[in-house]
Amino acid sequence: MPETIERPRPPAPPSGGGSDGPREPKVEKPNTEDLLNRMRKVDPDQAKRYRQRTGE
Amino acid sequence: MKVGRSASRRITGLETEYGCLVQPSNGGIPLVQQIRDWIFDQQRYGWIDLHERDWEEPPGNGGFLFNGGRVYIDMGHIEYCTPECARVADVVAYDRAGDRLLLQAIKALGLATRAQFFRNNIDHRTGATFGCHENYSLLRKAPLSEENVLSLLAFLTLRLLFTGSGRVGLGGHRPGPSSAGEQREAKDRVEFQISQRADFIENDFYEWVQHNRAIINTRDEPLADPLTYRRLHLLHGDTNVLPSALYLKVGATRLVLDLLEMDALPRVVLADAVRTLRDMSHQPSPPWRVRLVDGTEADAVELLSAFRRHAEIHLRGRDAETDAILDLWKRVEAGLAEDLGSLVGWVDWVTKYQLLDSFRVSEGLTWSDPWMEAQDLEYHHLDPERSLGLAMAQWEGPWAADLGSPAPLSEPPSDTRAKVRSALMARMSNGAASYEIDWHFIRLDEQQLFHLPDPFETRVPES
Structure with a gap:
């Protein structure tokens, strides 16, 4: 079976990527207003009250 | 050139340590222990260990499930292991069965206002981590x-x-x-x-x-x-x-x-x-x-x-x-x-x-x-009503085929030794006074020892 034909990709940028720090991913914003409303009800201190031991 | 076309024969199992957020209690039995005890109470979903296990795990810390998997407490976490799975779709379904067991326990025990569980790996505040370990059989x-x-x-x-x-x-x-x-x-x-x-x-x-x-x-x-x-x-x-x-x-x-x-x-x-x-x-x-x-x-x-x-x-x-x-x-x-x-x-x-x-x-x-x-x-919230991730999930695909089925909660995969383990555990319900269960053997009443060296063996031995 022949290898699957790959879609062309843009040329790679100059080497050393990452040295200028992470950039914002180019991701379209979701149309998720209901979900955002749900998120507004999340306790802002939830992570503070989350306690674990190392586990494993 | 293709060098092989036979179907994959590989066992996979996951071990998931659940994060939990528990409101302070005023003494009493720790919440994760209550959940474990509910799962094994009157052999609801499995049998609690009677013997110490490897890595100094004491008797009663956990047990094997009728679905072939395992629940136990590890460093204060509830940990769930899937049974041995031969199909990837089974790995997903049995992994999700662990979530469903916990959710059932939380609901039955009335703990929903006191405890929340998460499918995640970090505590943002303390820097602690806990894992999702993957196990794959590999030919020697x-x-x-x-x-x-x-x-x-x-x-x-x-x-x-x-x-x-x-x-x-x-x-x-x-x-x-x-x-x-x-x-x-x-x-x-x-x-x-x-x-x-x-x-x-x-x-x-x-x-x-x-x-x-x-x-x-x-x-x-x-x-x-x-x-x-x-x-x-x-x-x-x-x-x-x-x-x-x-x-x-x-x-x-x-x-x-x-x-x-x-x-x-x-x-x-x-x-x-x-x-x-x-x-x-x-x-x-x-x-x-x-x-x-x-x-x-x-x-x-x-x-x-x-x-x-x-x-x-x-x-x-x-x-x-x-x-x-x-x-x-x-x-x-x-x-x-x-x-x-x-x-x-x-x-x-x-x-x-x-x-x-x-x-x-x-x-x-x-x-x-x-x-x-x-x-x-x-x-990462375990409750599908809360989980932001599950709200965004794609449900069209083989990964979602068995997620709603009740079978993975109490029945083993049909194509691995988990089936044998589950059948022998069911046999124990007929009055075994003592038992020892592990992934690769089961001992009943100190006299019957069943070795399970082949993870693909599905024939249940006679007594």
Whole structure:
């Protein structure tokens, strides 16, 4: 079976990527207003009250 | 040229440690113990251990389930192990059965207002981590040459691009030399990263799981016939929320192990796998350039593509599940290369980033706001009514086929030794005064000993 034909990709940028720090991913914003409303009800201190031991 | 077309014969099992948030109690039995006791009370879902187990696990700490899996308490966590699964779809269904067991227990015990459980790997406040360990059977005769092992290491590092669950911030032990100033600078820069676990991985190869965690755990503990099998034990992966992400993580890894056993892996050797894992995680946007051992650099997506293309050549067409994995892998690879937005609902870190960044912008927050960590946690909530991740999941695909079935809660897979274990446990209900259960043997009443060295054996022995 022949290898699957790959879609062309843009040329790679100059080497050393990452040295200028992470950039914002180019991701379209979701149309998720209901979900955002749900998120507004999340306790802002939830992570503070989350306690674990190392586990494993 | 195809060198093999037979269906994959590989056992896979997952061990999930659940994060939990518990309101302070006024003494009494710790909540995780209440949940464990509910699961085993009157053999509701399994039998509690009567004997001490390996690694100093005391009697009564946990037990085996009628679905062939296991529940126990590990370092204060509830931990659930799936039964041995031969199909990737079963891995997903039985993994989700663990969530459903916990949710049932929480509801039955009236604990919903006191406790919340999460499918995640980090405590943002204390820097603690807990894992989702993967286990894959591997033939003892697999050609573990240096080239093959380093290629496997490269895949296990690079797969982070589709296995990462995403996290807000930075944490854990940071490998490699770095000054305090560099660490402060990194903390300022890393607002969101691809992986929950990457910051906690310090070695490429090591045998322990609680310190010096490695990408490949070298402990040789097959829990099966040691002349036939090894067990590859991985602890560097994140706990996935999206069923499609879990399906791809397990499915692609199994295909790569198939290639390894066929001596058909592409030759990819990273200069520094641990640093690559961390650096990729800290950069949630393409391109991901990684350094190879020969001093050159390459694109991580293209390197991953080499593994997929080898799987296409050698494994495409062997069975429906293999083809489904390859189709999903190709789709995700294209998204990583060209359109991250197309991966929302398919890949956890992309989905989480999109959702959390939308919330951040709408509320005018910075990534360092504690509310962002709270949203990170909410993404992983066990309750489907709360989980932000499950709200975004793609449900069309083989990964979702059995998620609603009641069977995985109490019935084993039909094609592995879990079926034998479950049947023997059912036999115990007829009055065994004592018993000892483990993955590879069962002893009843001190007189009957059943060895289970073949994880694919499904015939139930006579008494």
